[in-house]
Amino acid sequence: MITHETARFPRGFRCAATHCGLKKSGDDLALFASDVPGAAAAVFTRNHFPGAPVIVGRERIREGRLQAVVVNSKVSNVGTGAEGIAAARAMGRAAAEELGIDESLVIMSSTGVIGVPLPIDRIQAGLRGLSAQLGDDPLVGARGIMTTDSHPKALSCEIRGRDDTPITITLVAKGAGMVAPNMATMLAYLFTDAEVEARSLDTILRRVVDRTFNMLSVDTDTSTSDSCVMIANGRAGPVEASAFEDALLALCTRMTEVLARDGEGATRLLRVTVSGAASLADARTVARSLMESPLIKTMVHGGDPNVGRILMAVGKCVGVRVEPERVSARIGETAVVEGGRRARFDDARVREVLQGDPVDLRVDLGVGTEAARGWGCDLSHGYVDENAAYYSS
Amino acid sequence: MITHETARFPRGFRCAATHCGLKKSGDDLALFASDVPGAAAAVFTRNHFPGAPVIVGRERIREGRLQAVVVNSKVSNVGTGAEGIAAARAMGRAAAEELGIDESLVIMSSTGVIGVPLPIDRIQAGLRGLSAQLGDDPLVGARGIMTTDSHPKALSCEIRGRDDTPITITLVAKGAGMVAPNMATMLAYLFTDAEVEARSLDTILRRVVDRTFNMLSVDTDTSTSDSCVMIANGRAGPVEASAFEDALLALCTRMTEVLARDGEGATRLLRVTVSGAASLADARTVARSLMESPLIKTMVHGGDPNVGRILMAVGKCVGVRVEPERVSARIGETAVVEGGRRARFDDARVREVLQGDPVDLRVDLGVGTEAARGWGCDLSHGYVDENAAYYSS
Structure with missing residues (x-):
C-alpha cells in the first residue's frame, strides 16, 4: 500500500x-x-x-x-x-x-x-x-x-x-x-x-x-x-x-x-493500547476509560508522571474483569506499573516521553488475550477557551 | 431541622x-x-x-x-x-x-x-x-x-x-x-x-x-x-x-x-434536575450525562447559551428512553428547549443566569414519572492547571 x-x-x-x-x-x-x-x-x-x-x-x-x-x-x-x-x-x-x-x-x-x-x-x-x-x-x-x-x-x-x-x-x-x-x-x-x-x-x-x-x-x-x-x-x-x-x-x-x-485544544496525541483483556468489550472499555479520563489527559498535558492515575482509570471500570496484581502498564517503552503497583522507573525519562508527541500508553490486564486501541488527546486551556464561547464567536 | x-x-x-x-x-x-x-x-x-x-x-x-x-x-x-x-x-x-x-x-x-x-x-x-x-x-x-x-x-x-x-x-x-x-x-x-x-x-x-x-x-x-x-x-x-x-x-x-x-477549578455550581423519565436509572443516566459533559460544563463556564448542547447530552444516552419531541429544558426559570427544539428565549436573560451561581439546569424527558438530581461544576483553566502538575507540586 x-x-x-x-x-x-x-x-x-x-x-x-x-x-x-x-x-x-x-x-x-x-x-x-x-x-x-x-x-x-x-x-x-x-x-x-x-x-x-x-x-x-x-x-x-x-x-x-x-x-x-x-x-x-x-x-x-x-x-x-x-x-x-x-x-x-x-x-x-x-x-x-x-x-x-x-x-x-x-x-x-x-x-x-x-x-x-x-x-x-x-x-x-x-x-x-x-x-x-x-x-x-x-x-x-x-x-x-x-x-x-x-x-x-x-x-x-x-x-x-x-x-x-x-x-x-x-x-x-x-x-x-x-x-x-x-x-x-x-x-x-x-x-x-x-x-x-x-x-x-x-x-x-x-x-x-x-x-x-x-x-x-x-x-x-x-x-x-x-x-x-x-x-x-x-x-x-x-x-x-x-x-x-x-x-x-x-x-x-x-x-x-x-x-x-487536532482535538480542541490538543497539544499531543494520546495512543492507548490495552492487551490481556478477558473480552474485546473489556479491552475497549478500559482503553476508553484511559483515553477519556480528565486526570490522565491533564497528566499527559502537564508531562507529569503521576502514574497512579493509570490504576485509578483502569480500576473505575466496574463491570470489567480486573485482577489488580496482574495489571502492568508502560508509558512509551518504560514500565511504570508492574503487578498492580507503581514500578520503580526513571522519573526524568518518563517526563521526557510524556512531553513528546505522540504519547503511547500501554496497559496489559494480564487476564486474557483480547486487545484494543484507542486514540485521544491531552486536555488543555485551549479546550476550555474554544468551548466557553463557541456559540457566540 | x-x-x-x-x-x-x-x-x-x-x-x-x-x-x-x-x-x-x-x-x-x-x-x-x-x-x-x-x-x-x-x-x-x-x-x-x-x-x-x-x-x-x-x-x-x-x-x-x-x-x-x-x-x-x-x-x-x-x-x-x-x-x-x-x-x-x-x-x-x-x-x-x-x-x-x-x-x-x-x-x-x-x-x-x-x-x-x-x-x-x-x-x-x-x-x-x-x-x-x-x-x-x-x-x-x-x-x-x-x-x-x-x-x-x-x-x-x-x-x-x-x-x-x-x-x-x-x-x-x-x-x-x-x-x-x-x-x-x-x-x-x-x-x-x-x-x-x-x-x-x-x-x-x-x-x-x-x-x-x-x-x-x-x-x-x-x-x-x-x-x-x-x-x-x-x-x-x-x-x-x-x-x-x-x-x-x-x-x-x-x-x-x-x-x-469547590470542584477543582470550579467557578460555579451546576445543579441538574431530570424529571419525566421512564425509570430512575434513566433519570440518573441523563442527569449524569448533562453534569459530566465537557461541552455543557464549558457552556456554563463561558456563560454562553449554546443550548443545543443540552440536546446532544440528552441524546447521547443511548440506552435511555428518549422521545426527542417530548424533551424540554429550562436554564434557571427560562424555557430553552421545547418539544425537542430550541425554544425562543431572551438570550441576554439566559446569559445572565449562566453567569450566576448556582446554575440550575432542568430537563423533562416527558415519557414517565421518575426524577433524579445531580451536582457538578463548570470546567475551567483552573482544572487543567491543578492537574497538569499535581504530582510534582
Missing part, C-alpha cells in the same frame, strides 16, 4: 468549496462528486437527536447508491423539526440540480451550532455555479467542512486491483470537538474508484469504523451529526476484498490519529 | 489535626474521636484498586462498631501492596494507642498521590500526643484532610430525638478532584449523638449516599480512596428513623453542593 503525503482523488471524483455566508469568513460549503453513480455505504451517529441531514441520509443510503456529497459548516441543522428536514432536502436538491443528477444520489451533512435554523437560501445561492469550480484537490473540500479544526484533513492511499490497476482510496474528514463517536464519527467521506458492491462496502465500513473512529474520543461528547459516508464508483475495476479492507483500516487509523491530535 | 452556619460536634465527639510533614506546609493528619464507642456504617469506592485503608476498613466495618477515625492527606496509600496494608494497620494502631482504645475501633483513610509508599513513621510521630489537642471545632479536622480543596468543609444540623432531646449530626468532608463517586465518595465522615443501631445506620446511609454523593461529579474520575463513614455514639438517645434520615439527606445534599462548587 502506498500512502500519499498529499492526498489525491480516485478516478472520477472532484470537489469544490465556497464561502456562502454562514461563517464570517472562509469556505463554509463543500461539494464532492463522482462523474458516475457509485455503490455507497454509511454509518451515522447513535445520538437520540440526529440532525436533519442524518435523518434524510439514513433513508437515502438504503438504496446503496450515491454520486455526490454536499456539506455545510457553522450550522448543524439539528433540533430544527420538520423545517429542518425540508431544508436538508432542499440543500440536496440544489446540489443535484447544479450537478444535473437525480437528488436521490446526493447525501447531505451539516455541522456546527445545534438548534438554529439552516440559512437554506444562502446555501442554494452558494451552490449555484459551483460545479464549474470542481477540481482535483481534496484539501479544498476538506477546508470547506472545517469548524474548529486547526487544519483541513485529507488522506489517500493506493493499492493494486485484481487486474493490477492502481486503486485509490481518499478520506476527507473533520473532527475537533463533540467527538466521541458512537457509530460513526464526526464527518468522514471516503471515495474510491474500486468496484465494490454496496453490501460488502457496508460490512467492511462498519468493521473498520468500529476499530478506528469509534475508538476516538476528544471530549466524550457524541455529536448529533456524526456521519461517515463511502462511495465506490468502480472506475478502476474490482479489488481483492481483504486487501481493500486492510488499506481502508490503515487509512482510517491514520485519520483517527490526525483527528485526535 | 436547624442547620448550623458554623458546624459543631454532637455530644462526645472531638477532633484534632497537625502537620506531620507529608505536605510542605499545613495540617496533613487529622484525628476524630468519640468518648465512647458507637454504632457505625460505611460505604467505600467500587474502584478495582481500592486503597489499603479501604481494604482494612471493609473488614473493620463488619463489626458495626467504631470510636475513631484517623486521616492523612497528600499520600493515598493506594497501589502499595502488602506494605501498604501493614502501614494502614500501623496508622490505626498508633491512633488507638494514643487514644487508649482498641485498634479494631479505629478506621483509617489516606488521600493524595496514588502509588507511593505511606511515610508511616511521620504519621506515628504526628499522632504522638495529639489526643491532648482534641477540641470542639470540626473545621480543624476538616482542614487536616484537605488536598486541593480551597476551603475546609464541615456542616452540622440539629433535630429532636424521641424524648425531645436535641440530636446533632455533623458532616466533615473533602472533595475537589478525582470525584465521581461510585459507592461512596471522596472522604466524608458523619458523627451523631443519636442512638441508632448499626444495621439501620447502614441502610439509611446507603440510601442517602445514593441520592447525594453518588450523584456528584467533578471530573468523572472515581477515586481509589472514596470512603464515607458514620458513627452514632448514642449519647443523646433514640430518634425517629424517618426524621433522622430526612435530616441526613438534607445535610448530605448540602455537602454535595459544597463539594461540587
Whole structure:
C-alpha cells in the first residue's frame, strides 16, 4: 500500500468549496462528486437527536447508491423539526440540480451550532455555479467542512486491483470537538474508484469504523451529526476484498490519529493500547476509560508522571474483569506499573516521553488475550477557551 | 431541622489535626474521636484498586462498631501492596494507642498521590500526643484532610430525638478532584449523638449516599480512596428513623453542593434536575450525562447559551428512553428547549443566569414519572492547571 503525503482523488471524483455566508469568513460549503453513480455505504451517529441531514441520509443510503456529497459548516441543522428536514432536502436538491443528477444520489451533512435554523437560501445561492469550480484537490473540500479544526484533513492511499490497476482510496474528514463517536464519527467521506458492491462496502465500513473512529474520543461528547459516508464508483475495476479492507483500516487509523491530535485544544496525541483483556468489550472499555479520563489527559498535558492515575482509570471500570496484581502498564517503552503497583522507573525519562508527541500508553490486564486501541488527546486551556464561547464567536 | 452556619460536634465527639510533614506546609493528619464507642456504617469506592485503608476498613466495618477515625492527606496509600496494608494497620494502631482504645475501633483513610509508599513513621510521630489537642471545632479536622480543596468543609444540623432531646449530626468532608463517586465518595465522615443501631445506620446511609454523593461529579474520575463513614455514639438517645434520615439527606445534599462548587477549578455550581423519565436509572443516566459533559460544563463556564448542547447530552444516552419531541429544558426559570427544539428565549436573560451561581439546569424527558438530581461544576483553566502538575507540586 502506498500512502500519499498529499492526498489525491480516485478516478472520477472532484470537489469544490465556497464561502456562502454562514461563517464570517472562509469556505463554509463543500461539494464532492463522482462523474458516475457509485455503490455507497454509511454509518451515522447513535445520538437520540440526529440532525436533519442524518435523518434524510439514513433513508437515502438504503438504496446503496450515491454520486455526490454536499456539506455545510457553522450550522448543524439539528433540533430544527420538520423545517429542518425540508431544508436538508432542499440543500440536496440544489446540489443535484447544479450537478444535473437525480437528488436521490446526493447525501447531505451539516455541522456546527445545534438548534438554529439552516440559512437554506444562502446555501442554494452558494451552490449555484459551483460545479464549474470542481477540481482535483481534496484539501479544498476538506477546508470547506472545517469548524474548529486547526487544519483541513485529507488522506489517500493506493493499492493494486485484481487486474493490477492502481486503486485509490481518499478520506476527507473533520473532527475537533463533540467527538466521541458512537457509530460513526464526526464527518468522514471516503471515495474510491474500486468496484465494490454496496453490501460488502457496508460490512467492511462498519468493521473498520468500529476499530478506528469509534475508538476516538476528544471530549466524550457524541455529536448529533456524526456521519461517515463511502462511495465506490468502480472506475478502476474490482479489488481483492481483504486487501481493500486492510488499506481502508490503515487509512482510517491514520485519520483517527490526525483527528485526535487536532482535538480542541490538543497539544499531543494520546495512543492507548490495552492487551490481556478477558473480552474485546473489556479491552475497549478500559482503553476508553484511559483515553477519556480528565486526570490522565491533564497528566499527559502537564508531562507529569503521576502514574497512579493509570490504576485509578483502569480500576473505575466496574463491570470489567480486573485482577489488580496482574495489571502492568508502560508509558512509551518504560514500565511504570508492574503487578498492580507503581514500578520503580526513571522519573526524568518518563517526563521526557510524556512531553513528546505522540504519547503511547500501554496497559496489559494480564487476564486474557483480547486487545484494543484507542486514540485521544491531552486536555488543555485551549479546550476550555474554544468551548466557553463557541456559540457566540 | 436547624442547620448550623458554623458546624459543631454532637455530644462526645472531638477532633484534632497537625502537620506531620507529608505536605510542605499545613495540617496533613487529622484525628476524630468519640468518648465512647458507637454504632457505625460505611460505604467505600467500587474502584478495582481500592486503597489499603479501604481494604482494612471493609473488614473493620463488619463489626458495626467504631470510636475513631484517623486521616492523612497528600499520600493515598493506594497501589502499595502488602506494605501498604501493614502501614494502614500501623496508622490505626498508633491512633488507638494514643487514644487508649482498641485498634479494631479505629478506621483509617489516606488521600493524595496514588502509588507511593505511606511515610508511616511521620504519621506515628504526628499522632504522638495529639489526643491532648482534641477540641470542639470540626473545621480543624476538616482542614487536616484537605488536598486541593480551597476551603475546609464541615456542616452540622440539629433535630429532636424521641424524648425531645436535641440530636446533632455533623458532616466533615473533602472533595475537589478525582470525584465521581461510585459507592461512596471522596472522604466524608458523619458523627451523631443519636442512638441508632448499626444495621439501620447502614441502610439509611446507603440510601442517602445514593441520592447525594453518588450523584456528584467533578471530573468523572472515581477515586481509589472514596470512603464515607458514620458513627452514632448514642449519647443523646433514640430518634425517629424517618426524621433522622430526612435530616441526613438534607445535610448530605448540602455537602454535595459544597463539594461540587469547590470542584477543582470550579467557578460555579451546576445543579441538574431530570424529571419525566421512564425509570430512575434513566433519570440518573441523563442527569449524569448533562453534569459530566465537557461541552455543557464549558457552556456554563463561558456563560454562553449554546443550548443545543443540552440536546446532544440528552441524546447521547443511548440506552435511555428518549422521545426527542417530548424533551424540554429550562436554564434557571427560562424555557430553552421545547418539544425537542430550541425554544425562543431572551438570550441576554439566559446569559445572565449562566453567569450566576448556582446554575440550575432542568430537563423533562416527558415519557414517565421518575426524577433524579445531580451536582457538578463548570470546567475551567483552573482544572487543567491543578492537574497538569499535581504530582510534582
